[in-house]
Amino acid sequence: MLISLIAPIYNEEKNIRLLTEKIDQTMQQYQYEYELILVNDGSKDDSLHIIKQQAQLFSQIKYISFSRNFGKESAMLAGLNACAGDCAIILDADLQHPPERIPEMITYYNEGYDQVVMKRDRTGEHVIRKLPTQLFYKLINKAVDIKLTDGEGDFRLISRRVIDSILSLKEYNRFSKGIFEWVGFTKKTINFKNVERHEGISSFSPKRLIDYAIDGIISYNNKPLRLCFHFSAVTMALCILYILITFIQILRHGIEEPGYFTIIASVLFLGSVQLFSLGIIGEYIGRIYYETKGRPHYIICDTNINETDIQKKVRNRA
Template sequence: MKITILIPFYNEEEMIVKTHNTLTKELDKLKDYQFELLYINDGSSDRTLEHMRSIAQNDLRVKYISFSRNFGKESGMLAGFEHATGEAVIIMDGDLQNPPRLIKEMLDKFQEGYDIVNAKRTRRGEKRSTNLFAGLFYRVANDLMEVQLTDGVSDFRLLSRKAIEAITSLQEYNRFSKGLFSWIGFKSTVIEYDNELREAGQTKWSFKKSLNYALDGILSFSNQPLRMIFALGLVCIAIALLYVLWLFISYIISPATAVSGYFTTIFTVVLFGGVQLVSIGVLGEYIGKIFYEVKGRPHYIIEESNIEVDD
């Protein structure tokens, strides 16, 4: 049985060789499988591609695709799905935080009939702020989104050929793979492992990128923000009406002590101005996504590869 190991790399010159060596040591123990190693260079600006070429020359199992620029991990995974030839695909990160020793357990679960085998990590060693943000995201996302996500389950997982075909049939430009993996359904299971810390290099996920990714995920799988701003508008109208009613009653009861209209004007401008800006911002996010979808641009452009691919 042929299995594809898919790893997107971005500026991982310090880790790519060690990742490959550690991975192949584990794969060499699994004599019942034939492995294809599919490496994606996501427009790295360091020597990642140079190392990737060298690895491919010395290991015929390695196939690589190099993008013309950085298109993002989502595009890297999609390219891998579209060019993988294995009966199952195992997605991993290139920094060894996804331990290769779990591959055997994943394959055992695949042999049991599971189409998706998710790897769930603990958050040992991560910053408290990171854990807090992650917990908040999953709580909010599961309340708003039409799919359910599990805290600690990353992109490290096995997908059967049937699941891969379902994923590649979804050609939306704004991709949130965690949601897509859940949305397609199929029989799935979870295996747990202790969190592995990065040995070298720097993480590519800053707080800003993580926040943008979280917002993309929520907006891609939910229209609840639109309904929330509609409800917020109704609440603001109710507050404004109550305030006007209170001013009117105060004037009827005691005209001499009625306040001037200055505070009322400022209150109204600030309240409704804030609501309008928030509403326009949320609408703008959805319109922006539509804007990118209708352009129909490719998810990635291939500059170099050692396999036959179509741009």
Template sequence: MTMLQVSVVVPCYNESEVLGAFHSALIAALEPTRQSFEICYVDDGSSDRTRRQLSELAGTDPRVRYTSFSRNFGKEAAMLAGLRMSRGNAVVLMDADLQHPPELVPRMMELHRHGYDQVVAQRDRAGESALRTALSRVYYRLVRRCMDVEVVDGAGDFRLLSRRAVDSVLSLPESNRFSKGIFSWIGFDTASFTYRNVKRAAGQSKWGGRNLLNYGIDGLLSFNSRPLRLAIHTGLCLFLSALVYALWIITNVALYGVDAPGYTTLMTSVVALSGIQLATLGVIGEYVGRIYHEAKNRPHYVVRETDTSRAAFPVGGPSSAAFAQSRMES
């Protein structure tokens, strides 16, 4: 069988309002390239008509394939499932909300033909609130200082990966996945270009403030142990500060007979130290929790149905053969 030239992986979660428009726009962008392609949709446990629409698309267009999860496992799991489904020499990752313009895909394919293993479409900050823009810039500056890999502001999941880049991503076994860091970690020659940020065509964003905060914490903890080292440095600094302060008090009492500070100083010190200790324990707990999660070695997701097999898998996971294959792939 001839290898497909391009696979487009599209994670979906409650995108029934925009899915039809997205599919039409994507087909219109891909067909003029005259390259063989497939579209791999992954339904991340949607509660609307998304799964039914994907089933209908797969039934009418042989270039469409889909997988549906038994529940919502998150976008990282959906992207992983899509990469495992893909068969093309190049794989494009994009969202279904039309914030990733399908008309940019041919440009990404052209850059790939020039020898790049990764082509990143990097959005600008047009249309975002000043607060969100400022917080994003501060976060990415912090990430660049803390993480062991380079993560660029605006460089998200909208990108093209060569087959060897995809194989490298799939070879990484961790359960707590942070794709932006993984894409940077695997390396390879990378090209990027900037496009103007656009609003969702329909529906609501799934990335509220709480989700963005948790995703940011995942990014900070997934690729380095610097927060633990920071806790050590903070503890040493506090110890030295306390030692200097104690010597200053003893000197004043010995030379001038000044009374030692009382209740206010003591309570301020106790509250400050307690807060730092709790924060440090929280950082340690995050790392221990991740170790525990990795040690359980559970599959990243459970498949409800696919375009090739509509029968639901058992509650505990896929059939034994599929589960073994999934474990070999992961």
């Protein structure tokens, strides 16, 4: 059995050596045959140079380097496209996903689970990051048709049929947490304690986290559009009611000088509803725009992976 490990890399020069050493130590201890695919997502530091050094030390290391930063979603997709294993394990390069737990994941895979998901608690996590994350999961679970669990991230093992199912989805705008749940299959969840980054600073800024949340909400349903419809319907009903009340007052008391507050309040309220609705519609139109372009998810500028070798491994496994 060949096990593929996939680690997206973005400015992780301080963590790459320790990551590869820990993975090799764990896999050799349990005598697992493995390949480690490191995907350099346009790092601006010395990450690519260190990756190439480690690839010379460990024959199991394969690497892919993008022409620029395409994002973690594209990096994970590139790793899944390149992997030849019977199953794949996705983990972060900052060592927040402990390689020591990999054998436990493989054990459950051997028991027949297609997805083995590591769920971390948030003990010790800074409140500035913890509270928005909890709010995100509460919001997205009310907005989308799939169920996402707080703490379940990208650190997971997926079987070959899950990999093939994910690769069959061709959309440009990808939200992996939702994709993992959408494809389904049998799942086993394992808890593990929160681990801080070994070195460096997270590349996920508050703005990127907000954008990520918007992608998650919009990528998997049309409920925001339905919300626009309901919100607009309620607003229209209130406006009609206001017009009727005003008309009745005119019939009873005659024409009075219109109030400044009433006019301003009506204009601002209706204007805000229209802008809110247009913003949601614009998000969907923007995604349609990117889908119709048909652009690739990433561009590879350097790699030591031979596509012919991958195809041979896949055929041999089949």
